[in-house]
Amino acid sequence: MIRAILIVASMLLLAACGDRSWHGKDISHLMPRLEFELLSEHGQPVTEEIFAGRPLAIYFGFTHCPDICPMTLAKLAAAARRLPEDQRERLQLAFVSVDPDRDGPERLAEYTAAFSDRMLGLTGTQRQLQALTRRYRVTYGYEPPDEDGNYEVSHSSAIWVFNADLGAELMLFDDLSIEQMRNDLERLLADR
Amino acid sequence: MKWARGILALLVLAAGALWWVAGFDDGPALRFEDARARLVPGDGPMAGYLVVANHSGGLVRLVGARSEAFERVMIHRTEVVDGRARMQHQAGGVAISPGGRVEFRPGDLHLMLIGRKSELQIGDPVEVELEFEGLEPATWPVTFTVVPVTAQ
Numbered sequence: 387m388i389r390a391i392l393i394v395a396s397m398l399l400l401a402a403c404g405d406r407s408w409h410g411k412d413i414s415h416l417m418p419r420l421e422f423e424l425l426s427e428h429g430q431p432v433t434e435e436i437f438a439g440r441p442l443a444i445y446f447g448f449t450h451c452p453d454i455c456p457m458t459l460a461k462l463a464a465a466a467r468r469l470p471e472d473q474r475e476r477l478q479l480a481f482v483s484v485d486p487d488r489d490g491p492e493r494l495a496e497y498t499a500a501f502s503d504r505m506l507g508l509t510g511t512q513r514q515l516q517a518l519t520r521r522y523r524v525t526y527g528y529e530p531p532d533e534d535g536n537y538e539v540s541h542s543s544a545i546w547v548f549n550a551d552l553g554a555e556l557m558l559f560d561d562l563s564i565e566q567m568r569n570d571l572e573r574l575l576a577d578r
Numbered sequence: 579m580k581w582a583r584g585i586l587a588l589l590v591l592a593a594g595a596l597w598w599v600a601g602f603d604d605g606p607a608l609r610f611e612d613a614r615a616r617l618v619p620g621d622g623p624m625a626g627y628l629v630v631a632n633h634s635g636g637l638v639r640l641v642g643a644r645s646e647a648f649e650r651v652m653i654h655r656t657e658v659v660d661g662r663a664r665m666q667h668q669a670g671g672v673a674i675s676p677g678g679r680v681e682f683r684p685g686d687l688h689l690m691l692i693g694r695k696s697e698l699q700i701g702d703p704v705e706v707e708l709e710f711e712g713l714e715p716a717t718w719p720v721t722f723t724v725v726p727v728t729a730q
Binding site: 449454488499525544 | 616618619620622623624625649650654656658661662663664665684685688690691692693726727728729730
């Protein structure tokens with residue numbers, strides 16, 4: 387009986403070692419290379435080429451989001467800060483606002499600076515945002531405004547990670563811990 | 579050995595009395611821990627988090643909140659369904675069972691603090707009045723501390 391348990395346990399252990407599983411989701415064969423035309427927090431039109439040559443983590447949200455956006459961005463920024471120095475300096479962070487009516491360049495710049503000096507804020511016209519979000523199956527939508535004109539934006543709550551060639555690699559979900567995010571980022575940055 | 583039995587009986591009585599007295603809870607009916615508000619840059623809404631522990635002996639329900647520092651305070655819950663996050667207004671309030679505790683935490687239940695009336699800094703106190711059903715008094719003041727946007 388004990389021998390049987392040991393055999394099963396060692397098989398499980400071998401299987402676990404063989405499976406290079408991520409805390410996030412591997413999207414390397416599921417999603418296309420990064421491509422976009424957007425407006426940066428500096429007020430400049432930019433394309434994906436500004437990120438070429440170094441890995442990138444992107445989060446989609448809006449600045450009037452008091453809970454899940456700051457929570458996820460804070461985790462991402464903390465995970466990035468815990469990376470080994472050479473990796474930390476290579477990884478770029480981006481926040482794409484899907485609420486361009488309220489999130490102009492100045493507001494985006496103030497917002498991203500609060501999380502990391504390595505985070506760039508981006509937004510765009512609805513056409514530009516839809517082109518990018520459809521490419522990665524990111525969904526967003528606007529809830530009806532209240533009597534004061536405030537409205538909520540529902541949005542995909544994951545982080546998309548790209549390699550230095552801007553190929554899609556990973557999705558990191560908001561419920562991962564800082565350490566889990568750091569593990570995935572470190573492994574990805576070490577591999578490539 | 580009679581005296582020993584007497585002492586033993588006294589000890590048992592004393593322990594019983596202590597246990598009985600300890601059962602009394604002289605503290606407040608509600609206790610609040612770790613009340614904090616995340617300072618989101620700009621003038622957008624902020625989220626308030628805390629733990630509410632119910633020592634009242636009965637079911638209570640948090641039904642509303644207000645603050646002099648904000649235009650409006652709402653009770654919200656972030657819900658992620660199929661990877662998509664949205665906030666749900668908790669119109670019916672939040673029930674806390676007798677002896678139970680409810681944690682308002684990032685990515686879950688939170689107070690949505692809307693319309694800052696003045697600029698806030700990290701470390702500032704923010705007074706919030708929480709309104710409950712199921713106990714008297716109904717209104718309980720709680721001091722939240724403003725924490726950085728990067729606070730977990």
